[in-house]
Amino acid sequence: ADCGTAGPITIAEMTWLSAGTLAHVAQKIMSAGYGCDAQLIPGDTVPTATSMLSKDQPDVAPELWVSTAQSIWDEMQAKGNVYKASDIFASGGEEGWWVPDYVAAEHPEIKSIEDLKANWAVFADASNPEKGRLYGCPPGWGCEPITNNLFKALGLEETWELFPSGSGETLKASIAKAVSRKEPFIGYYWGPTDVIGKYHMVRMETPPFDAENYKCLVDINCADPKVSGWAKGEVAVAVVTSLKERAPDVATFLGKMQVPNNDISAVLAWGDDNGATTDEVATYFLKNYEAIWTQWVPADVADKVRASL
């Protein structure tokens, strides 16, 4: 199998560890295995998605959280210039409200998001002791309306403060701070990520998924939100449609690209513990998890990749 195109194939590299790792994995396979001129383009979710929609660039986004860029995604589907080659995580992305394990252990009475209303006092913050603090979703992300609507649907407005997390980094830093001091914390997060593993976060139980309610939850202007569980997170290997023609073999490979949640979590935890670069984590993955990635490509390609390590 060969690349099919002499031109560059661009891969979106996003800032967080798993996205960066997967971008490097894809790049290594494309260049070593298929002989492509695979280039990484750094960028965040929204700018990347925007550009894929309007400019067909970059060609591949190996870990695109659909809900984060929902409206852009919808437009892409309507326009048809980007398609989902595969779900990158075998069990999908897990979204929800999480607490550190020590909170779960200390407060067995708080199991589900429906228990929060009564137990706000556990999560009160010094700056506003009259209310519990729930760390919300960063602005503009797809999770923002869901979190905000759930907040309303659960009737938390009286006793809780929905604290805006200005960015993904802030949210992560908030967790790090709380856990390092064993302070109570509850907030939105998602997996698989290094955060969930590293800080031993436990996901709050939710009522079952209800398609009808959920439809309203994702709408910013939802008038009367009702409780529902989170939909299984859609995390796509997003590929520009034209790549199918330019590099059919590569497109086939991308169609198979998928990792089990547990394995990727373990890889990420290794990377985080060792302070490894995304490039190193990718190499680590390729070396130690052959069983997974060799299924994505023909044997000859796998050999070439193996040889390049």
Add this chain to the structure above:
Amino acid sequence: MAQGFPEIFDVRALGRAIDTGFNQIVADYGATLEAIFLPILKLLLAMEKILQWLPWWVVILVLAALAYAASRRWGIALAVAVMTFAIGLIGVWDAAMATIALMVVATLLAVVVGLPIGVAMSRSKRMQSITLPVLDVMQTMPIFVYLIPFVMLFGPGKIPALLATIVFAIPPVIRLTNLGIRGVDPEIVEATRAFGASPAQILLSVQIPLALPTILAGINQTTMMALSMVVIASMIGAGGLGYQVLQGIQRLQISSGLMAGLGIVLLAIIFDRIAQSYGKRMQKSLKLDH
């Protein structure tokens, strides 16, 4: 091929040491630090509440009155009133009030801390040669580098936002206080010395009053820099106009980001006009006619 720099010593080990050390600090002193800054947080929240509670026309009147007091010119007062009204018109009033609160508190703190440092610098060459490089680093170090450490120390919210804003915005007050005092006509200072004034008398009766236009220019610059931090500060929970910009750009609503951005521009122009016309008037009164 890339001819990168050879790895001469183990940067990673150093990095890990820094990270571990910092995490230790977060765990050990975070709570104390947070408690120390609680009063300031309360002040900030109270200010924000009051500003948002005041009817909009009161705010406009107050700002216009301030502009008139500073400039003694009706034209400027009117312009300020119109611009404040425009902030409401483009639909960002509440966010703008939160931003004003943060900015005013940040500027106040910067002045309270920066003025004495500037004075100390102006009095000692040594102090100046130590402080200047620190200020240089403070101004060139990307904010993002210290933004997240602040969050880890204080949790997200207004306090780290405030601190990051102050770190970023304080250098002009310090620099220009120093410059202003050093720039006071040495003959005037010599005259007061010749009449037997003590250093403290010289500072209070001559140097600070005469350096005031320059110091005010520094405060003005500090305010502008604080404003330019608004979006970044809102990434760690400062709220206000910055948050609206973030929301707008993430949702690809150019217009919503633009409106909030316009709000910031208007605020900047309003404060700049007030501060500058005050500074100009002072400078004039020191130089030529009364």
Add this chain to the structure above:
Amino acid sequence: MAQGFPEIFDVRALGRAIDTGFNQIVADYGATLEAIFLPILKLLLAMEKILQWLPWWVVILVLAALAYAASRRWGIALAVAVMTFAIGLIGVWDAAMATIALMVVATLLAVVVGLPIGVAMSRSKRMQSITLPVLDVMQTMPIFVYLIPFVMLFGPGKIPALLATIVFAIPPVIRLTNLGIRGVDPEIVEATRAFGASPAQILLSVQIPLALPTILAGINQTTMMALSMVVIASMIGAGGLGYQVLQGIQRLQISSGLMAGLGIVLLAIIFDRIAQSYGKRMQKSLKLDH
């Protein structure tokens, strides 16, 4: 209760109109715009490649030589060499080279565009009074507001990063070119007029040479501002040190962000030293001794 501003006219409708309009522009002209800027992109990439390909000691030598040529002082050349070496030592060499490439190209473009604007401003009061408020807005409008529109027009990558950097960093060149030319001793300009020099002769033989120290200060400030944009620019694909900062904070590795931040600070100091010592030497040669 919040006494927010009443909704007087429908901001949302206006907002929607802006968004639709902009999307139309993206659809219609995006490709053309991209084609226009392709040569610049090529230049930028070539520059980056060369810098990363050059052995590190060559880069150090070149920068030190530049510093010596600018200052005629060995001390400064040595300091620059040491600082450049330090960039390698803290393990951010390749990223720093990418950042230098972006910065140099951005500064070059800013000068090429800004200088004529500044000259035009200095020659006409009208032009000045039109341009100054535009510059004010450019400097106070949060970068984030125009960041995403640029991405929508050009796709993420170096071009929108470059453009956003230029928009943010160009005002000082323009301002200080204007100021510098206006600040040339009017008696000297009058003398050349009295000898029958034409406006073009005056500009080239007197005004620009004598304003050069001020213009250089403007270029220096532009470079510094371009550097301060590095992190934000890397959010839309500029890469380099900024990206490393982002990655560091994203992964809560304070040290990695710090190292990259330090790299930026070092770059800033290096360029500042070179530019300033050149400016100072020029100013001296214009004023007192040779």
Add this chain to the structure above:
Amino acid sequence: MTTPFKIRVEQVSKIFGPDPKTAMAAVNAGMGKAALLAQSNHVLGLHNINLNIRAGETFVIMGLSGSGKSTLIRHFNRLIEPTAGRILVDDTDVLSLNAADLRSFRRKKISMVFQRFALLPHKTVLENVIYGLVIDGMPKPQARAKGAEQVALVGLAGFENHYPGQLSGGMQQRVGLARALATDAEILLMDEAFSALDPLIRHDMQLQLREIQARLHKTIVFITHDLDEALLLGDHIAILKDGVLRQVGTGPEILVAPADDYVARFVRDVNRARIVTCGALAVPGQAGGDIELSADQTIESAYAALAQTDAPLTVRQANGDLAGVLTRQQVFDALARA
């Protein structure tokens, strides 16, 4: 019709401000400088100036700071345009020149020396001196040769490649002078050319200018507010106050008959013995003793002769004709008139 006058200033007025025409009307109706400034924020620079400057003479313009000296002189090469009136140079109305003609007029006919030297700090002495030639398109080598002559003329040979910043004030002003002379212009405007100099150096420069003028016979318009300088250099002196011409005349004329109180105060402190010539005091009479005085020497220079004898002294014209006799009585009479 030609006149003996090189420069003629006819009813020139100049008002600075946004609306000079309206202000002009007010001034013509009798409003003074201070009132104009207070009422309409216009500055009266000059009001209704009439002057004639002869070819080859040194014409001095005097007055306190702000009296309009610089404003007046800058009309001659049209660095300033008048609000009203005409300026004729060699019978050409300079206001009628178009841009190209004006440039050529400035390049060839008239040049200027400035109070604070106004040298180009980034050019060497020689480059400064030939600046006017080079912008006029003279080839560099030729210009350099000519410039070197001028540099030598003002006594700066050897300093051609120095920068102005390396020279003392007096030397810098000599460069300014050389630059002005280099273009061979017939008219030299000197705006407080020596004010920024040390008293001793200033005196040297004054003597040097007299010497150069004796050789080159330019028409020099010289501004100063130093009376001694004016009397030393000027064939005619004009005194300005608040934009109005108070008096024009030779030095002795002004000393002897000040037109008004202001001029009188102005000339109060002058040492008359240094101004009044023996010729001016001599009365017709028989030639006296051996000691003879020349008509154009000053009283001060005659003190030694006067101390020698009580008899009347013979005063002769430059051509040897008898001008009259001078007595001690006449001298004290003249000096006491202060």
Add this chain to the structure above:
Amino acid sequence: MTTPFKIRVEQVSKIFGPDPKTAMAAVNAGMGKAALLAQSNHVLGLHNINLNIRAGETFVIMGLSGSGKSTLIRHFNRLIEPTAGRILVDDTDVLSLNAADLRSFRRKKISMVFQRFALLPHKTVLENVIYGLVIDGMPKPQARAKGAEQVALVGLAGFENHYPGQLSGGMQQRVGLARALATDAEILLMDEAFSALDPLIRHDMQLQLREIQARLHKTIVFITHDLDEALLLGDHIAILKDGVLRQVGTGPEILVAPADDYVARFVRDVNRARIVTCGALAVPGQAGGDIELSADQTIESAYAALAQTDAPLTVRQANGDLAGVLTRQQVFDALARA
């Protein structure tokens, strides 16, 4: 033991630079100002100055720019510390004063008037005048009353509440004078106090200072580089060049016998008739005609009398005693000596 001297300067030298001691040694070994600057980048401010200033006199220090005048005068109130030597004021070594004593010395004993006025622009005329009193702790009302007197003394009554920026240069300098007088200091240092003024206003100020001095009998140290001013005001004149004292003496002494060539050039242009007194020229003899001259009037003021008669004129001392007679011959002899 008391001396008649208010201020004594004993072997004072001052060198500016990082290592004055070493440079001092070089200067003592004979190195000049220019060589010192070129070789070690130190500036020779003063070298081995000895001076005695009498109580109640006006002592003038002269010299070209950079000659060290300001440096010298600033030693008297210790704004500058000497590199070597002593300064005694009323037999107290000012260098021995501690910080508090020095402040009190400056507040009560010595005050200063500055060339560029150095008024506090943010304070009114009255506040400026009482500045020295207020920092000395005098209660405001009392200080104001005293200040108002001084303001009136210098002829500025009615301007108490104006700001310096609203006044002309001459008025500003009067405020400076009032401020210096307000503290009742016995010593007044005036550093080119009149240099920044218009010639006409300057002359008025000189006369006003003479008048004030006639009433108050302060010890005044006055810096100028204008010889006429020095001769008009100074009881004694010191001439500095490049930090070295060239000559000290009364005006006529210096005119008649300049110590060296430099001083001679310096005084070249002076109008002797305005300096030399009738008393100095009078020779013993019989009282002449009706017309009498006083011994301390200048020759210039005697011109009218001299014009009236050829006979010797009677010159009398202030107390009416006969000083001698003055003839035209003597006058021309004296004037011709230039």
